[in-house]
Structures are given as structure tokens and as C-alpha cells.
């Protein structure tokens with residue numbers, strides 16, 4: 184089997200070494216953008232945000248393993264007919280995302296940033312404890328990451344609400360489903376956490392019209408994709424006092440421009456798309472396992488992480 188590797192913003196050397204060691208019976212090569220004639224026709228690809236030229240030169244590609252959970256950068260391309268797309272299914276990301284969301288929620292709920300500020304100002308003061316039972320954390324997108332985050336929040340006894348496309352039952356979580364339920368879901372949240380895939384339905388879902396359903400003084404965490412958020416709407420709602428603050432990991436433009444208003448806004452905490460990193464060892468184990476299953480005849484649609492292209496995730 185010919186396997187090609189085409190991952191932007193990724194140093195290929197260590198990946199190719201690890202993949203080659205785990206799949207000695209297969210040819211794994213780095214896709215060469217500069218010399219297209221040198222690229223053999225591949226059966227399978229390992230990709231992250233590949234250029235259109237990659238797919239144009241691989242018209243007979245059968246399966247693409249995405250080196251991340253989100254496939255939005257892949258699905259915006261013209262794909263070969265009958266290509267199956269398989270994404271990373273957790274691979275060590277969900278526990279990282281749980282850590283990320285938990286630290287943002289705890290930091291806001293317990294007002295640790297304010298305590299730190301007071302200390303720097305030479306003060307020794309206390310704030311009235313917030314009521315945990317009134318502090319519902321709402322998770323938009325209750326898939327692999329959202330469910331792990333819900334579990335972590337429940338461990339710290341936060342009331343948890345969830346919003347998904349289709350109705351589902353999660354133990355101890357107040358679930359909402361579908362567009363019609365979004366206003367009621369938002370109205371129930373003290374913090375809303377976006378963990379949705381980016382699709383035409385979810386783009387700009389964090390806009391003023393929707394965010395205004397959050398109670399005054401609520402907090403927003405976006406760790407999914409920058410295009411979920413209308414950045415100017417968030418700034419207006421923060422500056423107008425409807426929202427208390429935000430923790431953001433993802434942005435419309437990445438890297439976040441040096442002069443972007445988010446960088447120095449006192450109510451916004453920014454991280455550089457680092458909430459849940461792709462872990463090489465765990466990802467190689469997962470991709471190699473699925474490649475072997477596929478090579479031995481398991482249909483791609485039966486592999487965990489199979490992406491429904493019509494649905495977009």
C-alpha cells in the first residue's frame with residue numbers, strides 16, 4: 184500500500200519515522216509540493232489542512248486520515264470522488280480539553296484572576312462565594328470532547344447542560360437538542376463552552392443574536408474554531424456589560440494578529456489554539472490501528488472517527 188503524508192504546520196520527520204517503524208510493510212512518503220511528478224499515486228493519506236493541489240494530484244486516493252479532530256480545513260477542499268475521511272477520535276485530546284475548560288471555568292467561578300490582581304495591588308480581600316448550584320456550565324457539542332468535559336465538570340459538582348444536533352441522554356446532564364432549543368439552552372447557562380465542529384450550520388453561532396439569550400453576567404469559552412464566533416459581537420457584548428468575560432483558544436485569523444483587540448482586552452483570556460494538542464505517539468497508534476483494519480478489509484465507514492461528509496463532521 185502507498186501512503187502519503189501531507190500535513191501543513193507539522194514537522195514531518197518524527198511522524199514519518201514513527202509511522203515507518205509501525206508500518207514497515209508499507210511505503211510511506213512525504214508529499215512533495217515542489218516536484219509533483221515525484222509523488223506516487225497513494226491509496227491512503229495522512230493529512231492536516233492539505234492544499235487543494237494535494238487532492239488534485241491524488242485523484243484515486245481512497246482514504247484520508249486527518250491529523251486532528253476537526254475536519255473543516257479538509258472539507259472546504261474539492262475531494263476525490265469516493266474518498267473516505269477518518270478523523271482523530273480522542274487520541275489523548277479529550278482529557279486535555281477537559282483540563283482546559285475546567286481551568287477556565289474554575290478560574291472564573293472562584294474569581295482567582297481578581298484575587299491575583301488584588302495581591303499585586305497590595306490588598307488582602309475576600310469575595311462573596313458564588314453559588315455553585317446556580318452556576319450551570321453549558322456545553323455546545325456533546326461529542327467525544329464535550330462528553331469528557333461534562334464528566335470533568337460534574338466531578339467538581341457544577342450543574343452541566345448540553346446542546347447537540349440530535350436528542351441524546353447523558354447521565355446528570357440537562358440536554359437540549361436542535362436549533363429551536365438553543366435560546367432555552369443559553370438562558371440556562373452561567374458559562375457557555377463551544378466544542379462544536381465547524382460546519383455551515385455552526386459557523387457564527389456565537390453571534391449577538393444568540394449570545395443575548397445568555398443571562399447578563401455570563402461567560403463564554405470558545406475552544407472549537409474561530410469561525411464559530413463573531414468577534415465584533417463578542418467585543419460589543421463585553422464592552423456593553425452583557426457578558427462578563429471570555430476565554431478563547433481559537434480565532435478567525437490564526438496566529439491572532441499582534442494588534443488584535445482580544446490580545447489586551449481585560450475581560451478576555453487568550454491561548455494560541457493549544458487547548459487540546461495532537462499527541463504524536465497516541466495519534467500514530469490510532470492511525471496505524473485503523474490503517475491496518477482498513478487494509479485488511481474493514482470498510483472505512485466502520486472505523487471510529489469516520490466522517491459523514493454530508494453532515495460535515
Ligand code: NAP
Nearest residue numbers: 252253324325326327328347348349380384406407458459
Ligand atoms: P464530535 O465527537 O464529532 O462531536 C460533535 C458534537 O457537536 C456532537 O455532539 C454533535 O451533535 C454536535 N453538533 C454538530 N453539529 C451541530 C449542530 N448543528 N447543532 C448542534 N450540535 C451539533 O467532535 P469532537 O471530537 O468532540 O470535536 C469537536 C471540535 O472541537 C472539533 O471539530 C474541532 O473543531 C474542535 N477541536 C479543537 C481543539 C483545540 O485545541 N482548540 C482540539 C480538538 C478539537 P450530535 O451528537 O447530535 O451528532
Ligand code: GLV
Nearest residue numbers: 250251252253254
Ligand atoms: C485541533 O484543533 C483539532 O481539530 O484537532
